[in-house]
Amino acid sequence: MQQFRVFVLISFSMFLFLPSHAQQILQSVTTPLSPTECDSVQVTVQGQLPQNNEIKKRQIQQSGNSTEIILTYGAGSTSPLPVPTFLETINLAPLPAGQNQISVILQDGNGINADNTSRSIQVPPLNLTSGFTLPRDTICEQTTLPITDTSSNADQYIWQDNGMNFDTVASPAYQAADTGKHNIQQIVVNGVCKDTMAKRVEVLTKPVAELGTNTDTLQICENDVDTLAINDGYDQYKWQRNGSVLTGQNSARLPVSDGGLYQVNTRIANGCTDSDSLFVEKITTTTPSITKTDSVLSSSPATSYQWLRDDNPITGATNSEYIAQQSGAYRVVTFAQSGCSDTSAPTTVVLTSIRDLQSDKKLVTYPSPAQEMLHYKLEIIDQQQNVFLSLHDLNGRTVREQRLTLSSQKGTIEVDALANGLYLLQLQTDKATITKKVVIE
Incomplete structure (x- = not known):
């Protein structure tokens, strides 16, 4: 709201002499030069009073485009000046658009006018209008919606979401606190004038994409194939490895045999998207070897072991050494600390007696x-x-x-x-x- 204070000196040709021989006169009246219909109006009146008098009462009467200010004076001033002066500031409500007449009347306690003056003020219409645009009327939760202000002649903004204030800038960025239908309302203000506009926005549920693991890294063994799985419920899946799109991989499952950073981008029918990523570490293994001393078989070092005869596991044969009890082709499966395993080449044992x-x-x-x-x-x-x-x-x-x-x-x-x-x-x-x-x- 703008305040206009321009002093305009109005001279009067009429002088009124009271019996006390003190001159009473309105010396000046100040009003805004060009207020709008939304601005409050401040009127300043300066004048003289008889000795030992002061302004006792102020009255304001407004009707349409006409405003009357009545100042009543009476005894009570302790001013030592023979002719005391006064300065009164009166705040008026906004004036209607068009030509307005403001009258100031100075009178004594008996209602007898001592002086009066008036002036005209032209009040132009402000044309305060609200307005804003949205790029779309549906958004996904946790998504920001930019709002563009198209209002005119506003100097204050109030934005509300279902009746709750959320911003005061001209063009805010909106993000809903929950899903469902939301009423976005703009309130524009200039002085005492207001205008509003509202639009509906629907906030859609955004599913959360989660690869089926509780860690950020998945370890796979050399020569093994593992499967990355995203939770179901999406209409589109796009997989990437180290930033490159994996052509043809558009399902919720992805077989992986190589290390790298894998990412899946998902989309559902309402347009909401999400993504998740996982680093796959490929663990290399060392093929074990068998040292044979007659029927005593010894494996190269590992974390744990399982011996095979003719490719069948030997029950209880889980040490680094094994004494062959029968002729056959023996292998050893070794396990690393990571859990990855590898199998040796066969070693033939022939027992002679x-x-x-x-x-x-x-x-x-x-x-x-x-x-x-x-x-x-x-x-x-x-x-x-x-x-x-x-x-x-x-x-x-x-x-x-x-x-x-x-x-x-x-x-x-x-x-x-x-x-x-x-x-x-x-x-x-x-x-x-x-x-x-x-x-x-």
């Missing part, structure tokens, strides 16, 4: 059944370099094993922690593999 030493008394065990300790005694006629003694359950799982020297002609095996049942004690030499049945209770 299998004998039961119980008949020739070369391997003696006692007691039978064994409870806490199983004692053994053996004779090695030839000077073999490698001798292994191992205990197996009927499923072929190795439960105890130890490597013997030429001086280990006798010894013990702890069996108190083993389940009761029939076991096979196996002696492995450079020339033969021989077994003996033992009972543990």
Whole structure:
């Protein structure tokens, strides 16, 4: 709202002399030069009063384009001046558009006019109008909608969303707090004038795209194929790897065998979009190797192991070494700390002799059944370099094993922690593999 204060001196040819011989006169009246119909009007009146008098009462009467200001004076001034002056400021409501007449009347307490004056003011129409445009009337949640102001003659703006204020700039950026139908209203203000305009905007639900993992990185093993999966419910899917579009990949599932940064862009029927990304790390593995010493097979280092015979897993054979009990093609599957695995080339083992030493008394065990300790005694006629003694359950799982020297002609095996049942004690030499049945209770 603009305030106009221009002093205009109006001279009068009429002088009124009261019995006290004090001159009473309106010396000047100041009004705005060109107020609009939205501006409040301030009128300043300056004049003289009889000695010991002051303005006691102010009256304003407005009717249409005519305004009358009545100033009533009376005794009470303590001014030492023989003819005291006064300065009154009167605030008027906005005047209607067109030619307006403002009259000022100075009168005493008996209602007798002492002086009066008037002036005309032309008030032009302001033509305050609201207006704004939206690029569209539907948006997705969490999306910003730019609003362009097209109003005229406004100097204040109030924007409301379903009756709640959200901005005061001319052209705000709108973002809804929730989904559903929203009433966007513009209130433009100039002085005391207002104008409004409202438009409807529908805020649509935006689905959240999430790749099926709780981490930002997915590890895949070399030579393996994994699948990236986005949640269902979209109409369009576009996949990228390291910023390049993967041609032909437009479903919710993507097979991956290479590392890199993968991103999926999704879209639903209402036009709302979202995206998610995931880094895929490809873990390289080292193919294991097998070292064979007669029937003793040793794997290259790894975190864990699984031995195979003729491509079938051997139950319980999960150590870095394995004593072959049968002829066949042996492989080892090794597992790294990452969980990735690789399989060795086959190693062929041919066992030349299998004998039961119980008949020739070369391997003696006692007691039978064994409870806490199983004692053994053996004779090695030839000077073999490698001798292994191992205990197996009927499923072929190795439960105890130890490597013997030429001086280990006798010894013990702890069996108190083993389940009761029939076991096979196996002696492995450079020339033969021989077994003996033992009972543990």
